[in-house]
Amino acid sequence: MKRVRTTVAVKLTLVALASLIGPGAVASGETPASIVFQSDFENGSIDTKLWNISGNAPTVTSEVARAGKYAMKTVLNRKTSPKSFRTEVSTGGKEKVKPGQEYWYGFSIYLPKSYVADNIWEIVAQWHSSPDNEEEFNNAPNPPLSLHTGNGVWTISTIWDAKPITDKKLGYDGKRSYKLGSYATGKWTDWVFRVKWSHKSDGLLQVWKDGELVVDYKGPIGYNDQKGPYFKIGLYKGWKDRTDPPGVVSERVLYHDEVRIAGPGGRYEDVAPGGKKPTTTLPRPAAPTGIRFED
Secondary structure: OHHHHHHHHHHHHHHHHHHHHOOOOOOOOOOOOOEEEEEOOOOOOOOOOOOEEEEOOOEEEOOOOOEOOOEEEEEEEOOOOOOOOEEEEEOOOOOOOOOOOEEEEEEEEEEOOOOOOOOOOEEEEEEEEEOOOHHHHHHOOOOOEEEEOHHHEEEEEEEEEOOOOOOOOOOOOEEEEEEEEEOOOOEEEEEEEEEEOEOOOOOEEEEEEOOEEEEEEEOOEEEOOOEEEEEEEEEEEOOOOOOOOOOOOOEEEEEEEEEEEEOOOOOHHHHOOOOOOOOEOOOOOOOOEEEOOOO
């Protein structure tokens, strides 16, 4: 009987707690129901059940971490691996994005002091399209959304195309880029992306950098595909077609951590880096403030 009374008491306590938290909220430490993918690298290695490797394999390290003890470390060295230009991990579509629906993406990037400005482009996060057939796969369209660090500046690039088969040789319906100012080194930069994937006018892109809304765009984004894009992080640098690149660096090192993706019904708070675990070493970003519109 004592065990039954204890169980009832616990249930009543949970009900009371839920009423205090409010509808749709999540108690501290719990995973929001909207989350469709998450990875904090706290198992100490790249979890191949979560991630697919693209190019050289990144590693997991305890050198720095946005939360907990570990983060993903990405290294590209042009001298020791002259043919290497990509080292990334991808979800491979495990988040099962559906066009026309809204998704939230949260992650954090650490650029060390050695991450000096270089004039050869580099992508540090991207959303890769999901080709409908072999023809579109072979046409290899550029990512419809990507985050860059070229020339010492954060830049976001978007592309859209309504043609049933997208071919970059034939061009896209539209492109747009947002320059967000110089990047900081020796610190974590937190990112939250809100995207409604649609090649029509009802698309949406909002981006928060360290809690500040820096992109607020309504309009087409993405391709006319049956499946939505999948997420990739790491480093893809424009060394591919350059045997002797004129850039100032021959090695790049950076770190990623606190990856979360929320599906329809998600919120900023569900994916924002920090504040999700009691071992977090930095506070959750402040509530989003400020808006800068791109002309």
